[in-house]
Amino acid sequence: MKKSAGLYLSAREASAELAISQATLYAYVSRGLIRSEPSEDSRSHRYRAEDVRTLKERRTPSPEPRGLRSFDADLPVLDSAIGTITEDGAIYRGVNCIDLAERDTLEHAATLLWDVTGVDPFDQDNCPIISDEMRAVAEAARKANAIDRAIAVLALAAAADPRAFTRAPDGRAMVGGRIVRLVVATMLNAKSSAKPLHVQIARVWAPDNKYAPDLIRRALVLLADHELNASTFTVRCAASTGLNLYDAVIAGLVALKGPKHGGAGVLAAQLLKTLANGEVAPVIRERVALGERFAGFGHGVYKHGDPRARALLAALAGSGADRKFTHEIPERIAEATGEFVNIDYALAVLVHTLGLPPGHELVLFSMARTVGWIAHACEQLQHGRLIRPRARYVGPAPGRSPVRA
Numbered sequence: 001m002k003k004s005a006g007l008y009l010s011a012r013e014a015s016a017e018l019a020i021s022q023a024t025l026y027a028y029v030s031r032g033l034i035r036s037e038p039s040e041d042s043r044s045h046r047y048r049a050e051d052v053r054t055l056k057e058r059r060t061p062s063p064e065p066r067g068l069r070s071f072d073a074d075l076p077v078l079d080s081a082i083g084t085i086t087e088d089g090a091i092y093r094g095v096n097c098i099d100l101a102e103r104d105t106l107e108h109a110a111t112l113l114w115d116v117t118g119v120d121p122f123d124q125d126n127c128p129i130i131s132d133e134m135r136a137v138a139e140a141a142r143k144a145n146a147i148d149r150a151i152a153v154l155a156l157a158a159a160a161d162p163r164a165f166t167r168a169p170d171g172r173a174m175v176g177g178r179i180v181r182l183v184v185a186t187m188l189n190a191k192s193s194a195k196p197l198h199v200q201i202a203r204v205w206a207p208d209n210k211y212a213p214d215l216i217r218r219a220l221v222l223l224a225d226h227e228l229n230a231s232t233f234t235v236r237c238a239a240s241t242g243l244n245l246y247d248a249v250i251a252g253l254v255a256l257k258g259p260k261h262g263g264a265g266v267l268a269a270q271l272l273k274t275l276a277n278g279e280v281a282p283v284i285r286e287r288v289a290l291g292e293r294f295a296g297f298g299h300g301v302y303k304h305g306d307p308r309a310r311a312l313l314a315a316l317a318g319s320g321a322d323r324k325f326t327h328e329i330p331e332r333i334a335e336a337t338g339e340f341v342n343i344d345y346a347l348a349v350l351v352h353t354l355g356l357p358p359g360h361e362l363v364l365f366s367m368a369r370t371v372g373w374i375a376h377a378c379e380q381l382q383h384g385r386l387i388r389p390r391a392r393y394v395g396p397a398p399g400r401s402p403v404r405a
Contacts, residue, residue, distance in 0.1 A: 121177025128182035211319035225372030265361025268296030296345025305340030
């Protein structure tokens, strides 16, 4: 057979490169993992060599059961019109979050992600409905962790909201607006308000910092959604069972708390504390020699650095934040490890700059990401399909005799 041009491979060549059957090759094409197009004679198809070799490098297993394709961070699992991730930043329905954060609010990002045009989810009259039980729980948990307090209040909220189970897209958006306001107010230990969310947060957290409202606004927009991360996929799985939006958000909050997800911001704050006093270079050199990782650096999707982090650090630098945190530490760690700064580190710098104790990184993260969770829950509910993946069994072969004591 004549060798294909450099950009393309024939079906036989692609199958041989991956050591798979042509049927498996066609499955990869149907999943969007390998691009194909008709060959010049139109009697067969040719396949992008770049895609084939990328799959080979990943050592991707054979296609998984229909419905859930792979948990590899580089491979798509399901279709969504909400957003995607590029090296230039997360995309919210076609709009780059970096551009959006320059001028817009979390409320505007919400209406974009929720694809709302006919109603205003953040109308001043669309306030959360608070029951006596919710007030009692919020007061009893006043000194508790902010996320735990929000989970406790949200668990009672659906029963208090007569429209919690609406199926109308606009109705769900209005419920979403009430949820976001309820989450922010509960986490702040404040009354629900129709004022801009970033203004509410800044007034409670940093009332004397003139830069706080704008910095918090930017962070909220940058964090509103990030495609199918662990908490968002958890939300979609929960929503696929038919849960209401209040309960779906609870699922996201629980998943976000993990140290490998939203909780990484607290670990990055500990790194800042370690590097705050004294010279940076010797500490980094010692930790690299010991094989230690740096929280807030490296990312499973962004191979060349997190553009959200760069945008937030640039805004912090412009507001007068310590150059040691905005430039020196990221540059030295990248030079020593090859890993670039991510949003967890940038959040830690923001919290430090505002004079807040560690832990506020995760609270801010959860306030913002509630918007994205609602978008994904609504999309999943609209699809109406249960997410039910299958496991690839790797245990003992069937037929073993039971072990008797």
